[in-house]
Amino acid sequence: MKATAKANTNIALIKYWGKRDEELFLPMNSSLSITLDSFYTITNVEFSRNLNKDIFMLNNHQASESESNKVFRFLDKIRKLAGTHLHAVVTSENKVPTAAGFASSASGFAALAAAAAKALNLELDERELSILARQGSGSACRSIYGGYVEWQRGERADGKDSYAKQLLSERDWNISILSCLVASGQKQVSSREGMKRTALTSPFYSGWLNTVEKDLERAKEAIRLRDFESLGKIVEANALKMHATMLGAEPPILYWQSGTMEVMHHIQNLRLSGISAYFTIDAGPNVKVLCLPEDEQRVYESLLTLPSVQNVIICHPGAGVSYL
Ligand code: ADP
Ligand code: DP6
Ligand code: CO
Numbered sequence: 001m002k003a004t005a006k007a008n009t010n011i012a013l014i015k016y017w018g019k020r021d022e023e024l025f026l027p028m029n030s031s032l033s034i035t036l037d038s039f040y041t042i043t044n045v046e047f048s049r050n051l052n053k054d055i056f057m058l059n060n061h062q063a064s065e066s067e068s069n070k071v072f073r074f075l076d077k078i079r080k081l082a083g084t085h086l087h088a089v090v091t092s093e094n095k096v097p098t099a100a101g102f103a104s105s106a107s108g109f110a111a112l113a114a115a116a117a118k119a120l121n122l123e124l125d126e127r128e129l130s131i132l133a134r135q136g137s138g139s140a141c142r143s144i145y146g147g148y149v150e151w152q153r154g155e156r157a158d159g160k161d162s163y164a165k166q167l168l169s170e171r172d173w174n175i176s177i178l179s180c181l182v183a184s185g186q187k188q189v190s191s192r193e194g195m196k197r198t199a200l201t202s203p204f205y206s207g208w209l210n211t212v213e214k215d216l217e218r219a220k221e222a223i224r225l226r227d228f229e230s231l232g233k234i235v236e237a238n239a240l241k242m243h244a245t246m247l248g249a250e251p252p253i254l255y256w257q258s259g260t261m262e263v264m265h266h267i268q269n270l271r272l273s274g275i276s277a278y279f280t281i282d283a284g285p286n287v288k289v290l291c292l293p294e295d296e297q298r299v300y301e302s303l304l305t306l307p308s309v310q311n312v313i314i315c316h317p318g319a320g321v322s323y324l
Pocket of ligand 3: 105106
């Protein structure tokens, strides 16, 4: 009744922002991501008759109450699925900054879903695992798969058609994703809270919903054609549009710090000098830069010269969930 799984994080190219069902984690819009090879979570789950409550250890410490409650609620869902009342010890290690806009919730809940399902011998296929992981953190449904992944929002109220699908494997198209650390502190507003507030209060949210599916189609076409320029343009614009919707929320949500601006301007200047590089930003201050592998070293070195950039981690498309 124990198992260990590894899941990589993913970076959204077309963002998931807003839920139509909070309990089932059903999104308002479809989204698209690349699973990364250098940021991941390893989670061990052990169910036992000798426990009278769940325990969640994160990075060698007892997790906070709010972190633990999310995990325990997720275990409740999986217990229901498996028809068991057993409690579990969950031990997780994030090789990614937690709650800093590097998608720790994606790798965290994908690894937890996979390990818990295996520990209970549920024998889920990838689609079922994606549906399960989604109910821990929406973005986690995409981390089940490697490479370029689409999460179709689905139409059903029970969420059975809201899961991720692989568009290209990690071997099909290599691009470079340079993750720039400008601030490692935990965000003040979680993704969950941020998207809820935006959907409820931002007058710009309808503009987001009216255009995001079109952005997704354009991004998918660029991926199909391996057209890096077109992909970069739409990805950068979609990220800025998501942040614009949250600036309109009440109270407004601003994840950017001065270093965020410094990296964005730097990338726009690189383009003026003829290098094809684009940025995207999730719910946090840190920036991910997309470029072609042949420009990776130049872009990497130029990013490291920026005063606010503490570190740059080079990533490429990575694999889906695995078991250890
Ligand atoms: P991020 O940008 O890191 O995804 P979120 O606000 O979406 O930020 O989610 C962060 C939260 O995800 C954490 O506060 C914690 O509740 C949860 N989380 C992070 N890592 C793990 C993990 N390894 N296992 C379970 N839950 C995790
Ligand atoms: C900006 O999946 O972290 O990174 O479903 O509430 O856990 P919950 O939120 P989460 O939201 C991710 C938001 C995003 C965009 C994306 O990854 O698509
Ligand atoms: Co997250």
